[in-house]
Amino acid sequence: MPILSEILYCVNCGAKLYQVRAKGWIHEQEHFVCATYRKIKGGCSSHQIHNVQMEEILLRELHRITAYAREHEVSLSKL
Helix, strand or coil: CCCCCCCCECCCCCCEEEEECCCCCCHHHCEEEEHHHHHCCCCCCCCEEEHHHHHHHHHHHHHHHHHHHHHCHHHHHCC
């Protein structure tokens, strides 16, 4: 099961994003697609995000959060 399964949701309709992959695809081809669009054509717009893009976003945000924690370590330790 993909690591991000069950935790990504469509920004437009709020439905889960489902992993799309196929035998023979490389990692860069795998992507997530809106469940509503997948099940009900026209229920949501056709959009997707590639795994690689999602991983880059998550890594960038983790770096931002950990940098903030390092910069504010003293004040955060008082919480």
